[in-house]
Amino acid sequence: MFKAREYVRVKSLEEAWNLNQKKSNVIVGGMMWLKMGRGQKGTVIDLSGLGLDTIEETEEAFSIGCMCTLRQLELHEGLNKEFDGIFRECTRHIVGTQFRNGATVGGSVFGRYGFSDILTCLLALDSYVELYQGGVIPLVQFTSMPYDRDVLVRIVIKKDGRKAAYLSQRNTQTDFPLIACAAGKMGDDWYVSIGARPKRAAVYRISGTGKKADELAREAASMFEYGSNLRGSGEYRAHLANVYVRRLIETIEKREA
Amino acid sequence: MEIQLTLNGKAVKDQVGADTLLLDFVRKHGCYSVKRGCETSNCGLCTVLLDGKPVLSCSTLAARADGCSVTTLEGVQEKAEAIGRFLAGEGAEQCGFCSPGLIMNVIAMEQELSEPSEEEIREYLAGNLCRCTGYMGQMRAIGNYLNRKGEEQNG
Numbered sequence: 001m002f003k004a005r006e007y008v009r010v011k012s013l014e015e016a017w018n019l020n021q022k023k024s025n026v027i028v029g030g031m032m033w034l035k036m037g038r039g040q041k042g043t044v045i046d047l048s049g050l051g052l053d054t055i056e057e058t059e060e061a062f063s064i065g066c067m068c069t070l071r072q073l074e075l076h077e078g079l080n081k082e083f084d085g086i087f088r089e090c091t092r093h094i095v096g097t098q099f100r101n102g103a104t105v106g107g108s109v110f111g112r113y114g115f116s117d118i119l120t121c122l123l124a125l126d127s128y129v130e131l132y133q134g135g136v137i138p139l140v141q142f143t144s145m146p147y148d149r150d151v152l153v154r155i156v157i158k159k160d161g162r163k164a165a166y167l168s169q170r171n172t173q174t175d176f177p178l179i180a181c182a183a184g185k186m187g188d189d190w191y192v193s194i195g196a197r198p199k200r201a202a203v204y205r206i207s208g209t210g211k212k213a214d215e216l217a218r219e220a221a222s223m224f225e226y227g228s229n230l231r232g233s234g235e236y237r238a239h240l241a242n243v244y245v246r247r248l249i250e251t252i253e254k255r256e257a
Numbered sequence: 258m259e260i261q262l263t264l265n266g267k268a269v270k271d272q273v274g275a276d277t278l279l280l281d282f283v284r285k286h287g288c289y290s291v292k293r294g295c296e297t298s299n300c301g302l303c304t305v306l307l308d309g310k311p312v313l314s315c316s317t318l319a320a321r322a323d324g325c326s327v328t329t330l331e332g333v334q335e336k337a338e339a340i341g342r343f344l345a346g347e348g349a350e351q352c353g354f355c356s357p358g359l360i361m362n363v364i365a366m367e368q369e370l371s372e373p374s375e376e377e378i379r380e381y382l383a384g385n386l387c388r389c390t391g392y393m394g395q396m397r398a399i400g401n402y403l404n405r406k407g408e409e410q411n412g
């Protein structure tokens with residue numbers, strides 16, 4: 001666990017942003033990831049007093065405050081109804097209930113972790129990140145941006161009628177995923193995102209017109225690079241991606257039929 | 258800084274550091290059932306209820322619990338003993354080190370899920386690791402506990 005000199009439950013995003021400009025200060029989301037770090041910090045910046053812990057649903061979109069927990073994503077009825085249960089599916093294998101009551105959406109997305117189930121899932125949807133200084137930008141763009149000292153305020157997901165599905169594989173329960181795959185379908189277009197390759201999730205759009213599920217899956221999976229680590233080889237990951245993307249496509253097609 | 262919270266029904270006021278963890282805070286206030294079993298937020302041994310929800314006290318700042326209600330095993334003695342009897346009845350424990358965290362999460366599960374299936378139980382409790390057993394005894398004991406009748410329900 002790191003050490004810190006001060007703790008501030010900020011009263012505004014402006015205060016949070018100002019404090020966060022100092023390199024030794026740190027925004028704490030759920031602290032699950034941060035607590036594994038060592039060293040001396042200055043001020044711990046806590047956003048929990050800003051009411052950013054709710055999921056709001058309008059006709060057009062979902063707006064998810066950065067302090068919402070992964071457990072809120074997992075249990076939110078509107079979100080899971082709109083996107084065919086993918087939020088439950090992408091969260092339920094992450095460590096345990098107590099962990100998911102702590103880990104936040106803001107920390108998960110800001111971290112842009114290679115293994116992230118959350119990032120993989122969100123990338124298959126029409127998702128945006130709202131930054132205090134940077135404004136609202138597409139999540140795809142945020143994913144490849146360098147780490148800076150902005151404050152992630154919300155995630156916005158547009159309701160564009162996309163059908164979606166999610167699958168991941170772990171070597172053992174509660175471990176990081178070995179591969180994480182999500183698919184979204186809009187008309188004839190497919191949005192396929194694959195994470196834990198072990199590189200960070202990315203997304204590609206491909207047209208499904210006139211293609212069978214296995215053909216489409218092969219085409220989609222071949223667009224990504226796969227690497228090796230302790231959990232598995234790149235070759236194994238490439239094979240798994242093929243299989244899981246095909247299953248996702250079949251699941252969505254079956255639902256539509 | 259000073260925080261004030263309700264610990265097992267009693268108001269507690271104390272000074273904490275910016276980096277004091279809830280785990281160390283509750284232990285300082287006599288709740289020794291709460292233990293640290295890992296350094297990676299993985300084992301569930303440090304589970305407490307924060308405003309009724311199960312959380313990892315090893316990964317929660319005491320400062321963030323300011324104004325909240327915290328429950329540890331010490332605050333739910335009767336229920337904990339009842340679950341303990343079911344665990345013992347199935348010979349579920351070996352060293353028993355994992356039990357306090359498991360019992361707290363079983364209590365949370367009982368409040369949150371009604372008539373959970375075996376799969377739902379496994380999923381809810383996945384973050385409570387036990388190094389000695391294969392979880393079979395625990396699963397039988399928890400099943401028996403959830404299906405208990407009559408006076409045991411109150412115990």
Ligand SMILES: Cc1cc2nc3c(=O)[nH]c(=O)nc-3n(C[C@H](O)[C@H](O)[C@H](O)COP(=O)(O)OP(=O)(O)OC[C@H]3O[C@@H](n4cnc5c(N)ncnc54)[C@H](O)[C@@H]3O)c2cc1C
Nearest residue numbers: 027029030031032033034066103104106107108116117152
């Ligand atoms: C043991 C373990 C296992 C895990 N397993 C999985 C898994 O299987 N799948 C998965 O997808 N994830 C997994 N994770 C990651 C986890 O789900 C969270 O994504 C991670 O802990 C970060 O979320 P947090 O709320 O804890 O953030 P923190 O640890 O609090 O913060 C993470 C980073 O984000 C910054 N930050 C937080 N909030 C904001 C904000 N609003 N604006 C700007 N910066 C911010 C922090 O300063 C820090 O740099 C695991 C983590 C751990 C520790």
Ligand code: FES
Nearest residue numbers: 294300301303315
């Ligand atoms: S001590 Fe292991 S999860 Fe808290």
Ligand code: FES
Nearest residue numbers: 351353387388389
């Ligand atoms: S009985 Fe020993 S850790 Fe569970």
